[in-house]
Amino acid sequence: MLSTTQQRKAAKSYVLAALEDAGLSRDDDDGRAFHARFEAHFPQLFDLFATLYGAHESCLDQLAQLIVLAQTSWRDRADDLKALDTARETTPDWFQSNRMLGAFCYVDRYAGNLAGLKEHVPYFQELGITYLHLMPLFDCPKENSDGGYAVSSYREVRADLGTMADLRRLAKDLREAGISLVVDFVFNHTSNEHEWAQKAAAGDPEYSDYYWIFNDRRMPDAFERTVREVFPDDHPGAFIQMEDGRWIWSTFHSFQWDLNYSNPAVFCAMAGEMLALANQGVDLIRMDAVAFIWKRLGTTCESQPEAHLLLRAFNAVCRIAAPSLLFKSEAIVHPDEVVSYIDPAECPISYNPLLMALSWEALATRKVELIDQAITRRQPINADCAWVNYVRSHDDIGWTFADEDAAELDILGFDHRRFLNSFYTNQFEGSFARGVPFQYNPKTGDCRVCGTTASLAGVEAGDAGGIDRMILLYGIAFSAGGIPLLSLGDEVGQLNDDAYKQNPGQAKDQRWVGRPLRPDALYAQRFDQDTDAGKIFARMKQLIDARRAAPGLAGNAIRPFPTDNPHVLGYVRSGGGQEICVLANFADDAQEVAADQFLDMPPRMTDLIAGESFHVRTGVTLAAHQILWLTLSV
Numbered sequence: 347m348l349s350t351t352q353q354r355k356a357a358k359s360y361v362l363a364a365l366e367d368a369g370l371s372r373d374d375d376d377g378r379a380f381h382a383r384f385e386a387h388f389p390q391l392f393d394l395f396a397t398l399y400g401a402h403e404s405c406l407d408q409l410a411q412l413i414v415l416a417q418t419s420w421r422d423r424a425d426d427l428k429a430l431d432t433a434r435e436t437t438p439d440w441f442q443s444n445r446m447l448g449a450f451c452y453v454d455r456y457a458g459n460l461a462g463l464k465e466h467v468p469y470f471q472e473l474g475i476t477y478l479h480l481m482p483l484f485d486c487p488k489e490n491s492d493g494g495y496a497v498s499s500y501r502e503v504r505a506d507l508g509t510m511a512d513l514r515r516l517a518k519d520l521r522e523a524g525i526s527l528v529v530d531f532v533f534n535h536t537s538n539e540h541e542w543a544q545k546a547a548a549g550d551p552e553y554s555d556y557y558w559i560f561n562d563r564r565m566p567d568a569f570e571r572t573v574r575e576v577f578p579d580d581h582p583g584a585f586i587q588m589e590d591g592r593w594i595w596s597t598f599h600s601f602q603w604d605l606n607y608s609n610p611a612v613f614c615a616m617a618g619e620m621l622a623l624a625n626q627g628v629d630l631i632r633m634d635a636v637a638f639i640w641k642r643l644g645t646t647c648e649s650q651p652e653a654h655l656l657l658r659a660f661n662a663v664c665r666i667a668a669p670s671l672l673f674k675s676e677a678i679v680h681p682d683e684v685v686s687y688i689d690p691a692e693c694p695i696s697y698n699p700l701l702m703a704l705s706w707e708a709l710a711t712r713k714v715e716l717i718d719q720a721i722t723r724r725q726p727i728n729a730d731c732a733w734v735n736y737v738r739s740h741d742d743i744g745w746t747f748a749d750e751d752a753a754e755l756d757i758l759g760f761d762h763r764r765f766l767n768s769f770y771t772n773q774f775e776g777s778f779a780r781g782v783p784f785q786y787n788p789k790t791g792d793c794r795v796c797g798t799t800a801s802l803a804g805v806e807a808g809d810a811g812g813i814d815r816m817i818l819l820y821g822i823a824f825s826a827g828g829i830p831l832l833s834l835g836d837e838v839g840q841l842n843d844d845a846y847k848q849n850p851g852q853a854k855d856q857r858w859v860g861r862p863l864r865p866d867a868l869y870a871q872r873f874d875q876d877t878d879a880g881k882i883f884a885r886m887k888q889l890i891d892a893r894r895a896a897p898g899l900a901g902n903a904i905r906p907f908p909t910d911n912p913h914v915l916g917y918v919r920s921g922g923g924q925e926i927c928v929l930a931n932f933a934d935d936a937q938e939v940a941a942d943q944f945l946d947m948p949p950r951m952t953d954l955i956a957g958e959s960f961h962v963r964t965g966v967t968l969a970a971h972q973i974l975w976l977t978l979s980v
């Protein structure tokens with residue numbers, strides 16, 4: 347038997363010969379740059395590939411094809427992107443700056459199409475956005491597309507939005523405006539209209555192997571004993587029946603078919619789609635539904651060890667052929683699982699669903715014990731990585747805290763989630779929230795909540811604390827580390843929109859309530875202090891500007907700050923020689939943090955948001971829902 351080193355060596359010669367055959371091993375600058383990266387990352391890629399696919403007869407051929415693909419893609423990569431690759435290698439921490447501000451929107455809903463979106467770039471710059479996530483914009487089925495999360499071609503932009511050339515141009519315009527482009531890589535599944543899916547549906551054996559297809563119910567029944575139902579409103583279990591009677595895995599909607607990553611051909615094909623995306627000028631890809639990409643009988647089929655190996659393998663391919671591209675993980679799962687994806691070799695960037703959900707939890711309960719525990723226990727991550735801290739996404743809010751964490755505080759997970767769902771869907775007496783329930787599963791009692799920030803925080807209900815609560819939540823997302831993410835339209839207080847109910851492709855998916863069209867009328871009021879939109883905009887801008895000027899908010903370093911008040915959250919951020927003590931009052935009345943808590947703080951501190959200064963050694967009083975970013979007064 348060969349040792350691993352011998353195997354690697356043999357594989358390398360095989361791959362190099364394949365590059366030679368493909369006429370790719372030219373000894374010019376470009377070829378040398380590729381080879382340096384190949385030398386650095388091939389050993390790891392080989393090991394991953396061997397672990398994932400060693401038992402497969404085509405393993406080595408697939409690996410050779412993959413490297414041929416990588417070099418072809420590198421040859422095609424535009425010079426300005428190659429320059430960016432080099433620049434980013436010298437500033438790998440670029441995304442940790444306190445000047446980073448993320449935002450997301452739907453191209454059609456915000457601006458009609460890509461050309462229309464370009465018109466908004468000056469506004470994005472004025473606001474301070476440096477990272478723009480465009481919701482899925484590739485070809486997808488007309489009516490049912492899960493908001494574009496059912497991709498029919500990764501190589502074509504949806505016709506009504508523009509073309510790939512438009513996307514490339516936009517990426518360039520954004521880059522020149524200091525804004526990185528983020529798009530989704532929906533790689534767990536394709537739509538049922540994707541060419542591969544159509545071939546599979548027609549019975550083609552090669553493409554049937556691209557998906558999880560079974561002739562009868564035996565395997566589906568066995569798998570379904572342990573997997574959860576993600577969209578029970580759409581179909582029970584994880585499988586749906588195809589027209590020819592076979593059963594196919596579809597975790598999400600019945601038109602989203604899960605790819606079979608146990609087949610190396612699928613990995614190679616999707617690596618090709620990923621590199622093609624990278625060459626359009628995308629800076630960051632959101633790895634959609636990462637938890638679901640590997641299936642193993644007898645498990646939940648979520649966050650399997652191989653899911654991590656697959657991400658590492660995709661990442662290694664990028665390091666070779668599109669080194670500046672970064673991965674962001676979308677894992678809306680148990681907090682232990684969420685962090686397991688955060689690693690420079692896997693996904694250096696990750697959504698922070700726990701902090702998001704617990705900010706809402708604290709607003710409802712007016713108590714900070716759970717969020718405080720999360721900041722102490724679950725917020726610290728690898729220093730070379732970053733959280734994306736957000737108040738809400740385009741999806742539902744799921745109460746993803748760990749039951750075992752809650753139990754330590756005598757909170758019963760199941761009951762507490764039930765309370766939060768009823769509170770946020772306005773079924774709880776006195777609630778300020780106007781959310782809508784999503785995917786209620788009577789079998790498990792599970793449910794999630796949809797709505798815009800303003801509607802959930804009380805602005806829609808006309809609650810006196812509505813605007814303050816919005817600023818409180820954004821004030822946390824903007825100061826808790828990593829990259830804050832704004833849902834475009836929230837900065838002028840967009841409200842829930844029921845129009846989706848009239849649209850057949852959306853009517854059954856309540857998440858659309860939180861995806862309104864660009865609120866033009868509210869934007870028109872944004873400088874008018876007599877309107878809610880104007881008040882919200884001015885205060886959001888204040889937060890944004892304060893963050894940009896505060897080096898202490900860069901990076902991730904965070905430590906808890908005990909306030910000894912059950913309604914006031916505290917934490918300390920530090921960096922660039924600045925220390926910032928964040929205090930956030932979740933109560934509906936004024937709260938005090940006593941003098942004793944500030945013994946280690948400088949006596950005079952200034953709030954970076956509103957500029958007020960405090961003699962903290964006599965204690966600090968916060969107004970209802972007030973947030974302070976206190977630092978040493980100068």
Ligand code: GLC
Pocket residue numbers: 492493495496532598634635676741
């Ligand atoms: C992600 C998306 C969500 C979509 C799902 C399936 O969770 O955020 O909108 O429904 O993946 O692709």
Ligand code: GLC
Pocket residue numbers: 576635678679741742744794
């Ligand atoms: C995500 C999550 C699920 C969420 C859904 C779409 O991947 O796992 O909790 O609700 O997809 O919204």
